[in-house]
Amino acid sequence: MNEEKYQGKQPFHEEEDTQLLELATRHTKDMSRSEKAVSKTALIFENVVKIPFFRCQRCGECILSHTAFICSQRCPKRLRNGPCGGTGRGGTCEVYPEQKCVWYRIYKRARFLRRLFLLTRIEKIHNWNLEKTSAWMNVLQKRIEAPILFLKRKK
Amino acid sequence: MSLSQKIDTGGFLFTAELGPPKSCNPDAVRKKSVHFKNIVDGVNITDNQTAIVRLSSIAAAKILVDEGLEPVVQMTCRDRNRLALQSDLIGMSALGIENVLCLTGDHQRFGNHPEAKNVFDLDSIQLIATARMLRMGFFLSGEQMKRPPSLCIGGAANPFADPLEFRVLRLAKKIKAGAQFIQTQPVFDLDRFKTWMNRVREEGLDKKVAVLAGVMPVKSVRALTYMEDQVPGIFIPRELISRMKKAENPKEEGVKIAVETILCLKEVKGLRGIHLMPLMWESITPRIAEESGLLRKDSAAGRNTLSGKAKKTS
Numbered sequence: 001m002n003e004e005k006y007q008g009k010q011p012f013h014e015e016e017d018t019q020l021l022e023l024a025t026r027h028t029k030d031m032s033r034s035e036k037a038v039s040k041t042a043l044i045f046e047n048v049v050k051i052p053f054f055r056c057q058r059c060g061e062c063i064l065s066h067t068a069f070i071c072s073q074r075c076p077k078r079l080r081n082g083p084c085g086g087t088g089r090g091g092t093c094e095v096y097p098e099q100k101c102v103w104y105r106i107y108k109r110a111r112f113l114r115r116l117f118l119l120t121r122i123e124k125i126h127n128w129n130l131e132k133t134s135a136w137m138n139v140l141q142k143r144i145e146a147p148i149l150f151l152k153r154k155k
Numbered sequence: 156m157s158l159s160q161k162i163d164t165g166g167f168l169f170t171a172e173l174g175p176p177k178s179c180n181p182d183a184v185r186k187k188s189v190h191f192k193n194i195v196d197g198v199n200i201t202d203n204q205t206a207i208v209r210l211s212s213i214a215a216a217k218i219l220v221d222e223g224l225e226p227v228v229q230m231t232c233r234d235r236n237r238l239a240l241q242s243d244l245i246g247m248s249a250l251g252i253e254n255v256l257c258l259t260g261d262h263q264r265f266g267n268h269p270e271a272k273n274v275f276d277l278d279s280i281q282l283i284a285t286a287r288m289l290r291m292g293f294f295l296s297g298e299q300m301k302r303p304p305s306l307c308i309g310g311a312a313n314p315f316a317d318p319l320e321f322r323v324l325r326l327a328k329k330i331k332a333g334a335q336f337i338q339t340q341p342v343f344d345l346d347r348f349k350t351w352m353n354r355v356r357e358e359g360l361d362k363k364v365a366v367l368a369g370v371m372p373v374k375s376v377r378a379l380t381y382m383e384d385q386v387p388g389i390f391i392p393r394e395l396i397s398r399m400k401k402a403e404n405p406k407e408e409g410v411k412i413a414v415e416t417i418l419c420l421k422e423v424k425g426l427r428g429i430h431l432m433p434l435m436w437e438s439i440t441p442r443i444a445e446e447s448g449l450l451r452k453d454s455a456a457g458r459n460t461l462s463g464k465a466k467k468t469s
């Protein structure tokens with residue numbers, strides 16, 4: 001929790017048990033030209049991996065590891081926090097009934113991978129400045145959170 | 156007593172829904188509001204429902220405030236980005252409206268402007284959290300404001316969409332984000348609703364939030380099939396359609412079904428209220444309230460308007 005941003009106050013102090021969260025990333029420093037160039041090259045490599053395997057939509061703020069490695073940004077509403085209320089019987093999408101709701105598939109896979117608890121996180125509001133930048137670079141530069149690739153095993 | 160106080164003090168809540176007109180006629184809103192006066196605890200004002208342009212929900216809510224009712228403004232993420240959402244939330248509070256129902260919103264593909272650009276900058280959960288942040292006096296940018304708005308924040312839930320487990324998880328998320336009350340999609344399939352409610356109780360969520368079950372009285376078979384085809388996320392059991400088909404007087408049958416549903420729902424443990432959605436049939440509210448025993452004992456005024464109504468119709 002970044003305290004000085006709230007002048008010492010934490011935004012979710014009402015209940016103690018709530019996970020403290022920063023809802024939106026604040027505007028960070030603009031990328032320098034060299035950084036942009038590196039980000040662009042990194043994006044090329046990233047796309048080679050992410051587009052064929054995860055059908056990545058290049059939002060730059062990757063939450064693939066939270067959503068059981070299915071890109072949630074394929075949803076026509078680009079929801080980041082779970083499905084809308086319109087999912088049809090058998091998990092069809094409300095907007096394009098011929099498709100499956102991505103969140104339905106995410107749920108199924110997350111249950112299989114035992115990653116359901118990651119779906120209970122409240123994802124941050126998307127920072128549109130990061131659109132079409134390399135998420136890997138953003139992780140390295142601490143603009144976004146690192147992915148949770150490995151789960152701790154319970155002993 | 157305001158809605159938020161009623162939520163805190165307990166007791167069975169009764170809210171209803173009002174669709175603003177497709178024109179700038181304030182009298183149309185006032186006329187519909189007569190049916191709710193002294194009967195309901197809150198009146199939801201839909202926000203461009205099914206993506207069809209209507210009178211703004213905040214404007215209609217202001218009319219209701221002037222009429223002495225307690226509106227609940229529905230706010231969708233389809234039409235506004237984070238700037239507009241925040242300014243509307245503060246603006247609403249400045250007008251004396253404090254209840255807001257945060258929704259994702261139907262896709263514009265179903266409405267009368269399918270060519271529009273949607274926004275979906277936030278989703279419903281993030282909007283709930285945003286409203287809560289504003290209430291604490293912070294904008295999303297982290298800036299502090301001098302006079303924070305007072306808001307009572309609600310969310311929606313669909314107990315009927317698949318998979319059931321995910322729906323409960325999402326409800327938990329909404330509570331975590333700060334929802335104080337939850338209104339569900341209309342209940343036609345009681346069994347499914349009960350299984351959902353069981354899961355909600357198992358997770359202990361009914362203690363943290365006031366869950367209001369939606370009930371929709373329908374006039375005809377056509378209305379039922381229209382709902383099923385056109386409104387996403389609503390499922391209607393076959394038996395109900397055949398029951399409506401067989402009925403001699405579909406309107407009466409519709410009221411009967413609604414009353415039966417409410418009576419069954421009142422038995423469900425953990426449920427805190429009923430949310431009536433009389434789609435374009437607001438005038439039926441007093442009758443359903445009376446027949447299902449939802450009229451408040453203390454409101455003599457409610458009964459007066461009722462008997463006045465009955466005389467007129469007879």
Ligand code: SF4
Pocket residue numbers: 074075076077078079082083084085086087088092093094095096100101102103104
């Ligand atoms: S049904 Fe699923 S994929 Fe379709 S808009 Fe809703 S959340 Fe997105």
